[in-house]
């Protein structure tokens with residue numbers, strides 16, 4: 001990697017401003033905010049331990065949710081400090097702010113190996129605006145800057161980009177953390193020269209969300225397998241009936257162009273031959289957000305036209321078996337996006353079959369399997385197969401942008417080797 005990493009640093013006695021992505025899911029239980037998935041915290045521990053062992057003084061900065069410049073109590077990082085302390089097995093002090101005198105005082109009293117977590121940087125609008133004066137304020141406690149927040153590296157914000165520039169201008173070092181390094185290795189270098197056959201599995205709701213990734217990976221992949229709701233836009237483009245399925249009529253040509261490019265480059269491009277459909281009906285109930293709760297009736301599989309009153313919710317069993325067969329022969333696998341609405345057990349079979357095939361190819365045939373974050377990671381974890389794949393990204397939007405070939409501002413800001 002062409003960027004400096006924590007392996008290149010000596011941080012003994014130095015104040016390390018460490019940006020992490022602790023934007024973890026929280027749920028309110030008995031008036032307390034509880035973390036429901038601590039993966040993003042766990043994955044930063046190697047970086048933290050390395051810097052602590054060297055005698056660095058760690059000042060951790062992160063965001064949580066989108067409080068839009070206000071001190072939203074439900075978006076405080078305090079529960080994260082408690083969780084980190086438990087996982088790290090040593091004290092983690094929590095600063096009630098991310099800038100100002102109180103932070104500077106706390107940092108003044110730090111000893112080598114101490115850890116402080118700052119309050120949500122997005123309590124200030126200046127964070128997302130990447131305000132230079134705010135970046136200067138954050139940088140007051142930074143001798144060295146380390147970015148381990150791959151999941152937020154697609155944002156050019158003060159704590160992901162601005163602080164690095166301030167530190168670099170002073171002649172300080174700006175380095176990638178070990179998690180950042182791993183993410184860039186698997187989503188970047190490993191896919192640059194993949195072992196073949198290279199099978200790419202793409203799902204999710206929209207063709208428009210994935211088209212840049214499809215376009216780029218068509219240059220590298222041997223096979224692309226399409227699932228999820230975006231398959232219905234392909235069906236629509238072929239003139240097939242899609243009923244009430246989620247489609248993007250404005251992207252019919254996008255879909256056809258992708259297929260044409262695949263043909264030109266001799267990439268096998270597979271669309272679902274069968275899909276699970278159902279009729280959505282209102283239950284009369286509202287969810288927590290006040291939206292109507294739907295139920296699904298008349299669930300069945302179709303190969304041709306989707307009935308007028310029905311909607312597609314997953315790839316069918318024949319497609320799942322066909323995809324699993326292709327996956328079993330892969331040497332490199334990239335999976336981004338579920339094959340259907342896996343959150344509902346009635347529509348999870350297709351996604352689960354793909355998850356199992358990816359795990360089996362990894363475990364039995366030594367395939368390298370890379371999971372591009374977000375919902376596909378959730379699906380694998382739900383199927384208890386998270387530890388059976390080679391790598392699962394902690395990024396959502398960041399992974400997608402990186403797979404599209406974009407330069408991430410949070411990476412660009414780091415010092416070159």
Ligand code: 3PG
Pocket residue numbers: 021023065066151152155395396397398
């Ligand atoms: C994420 O969870 O996607 C990252 O932490 C970035 O958060 P954001 O989408 O609110 O910028």
Ligand code: MG
Pocket residue numbers: 396397
């Ligand atoms: Mg996001």
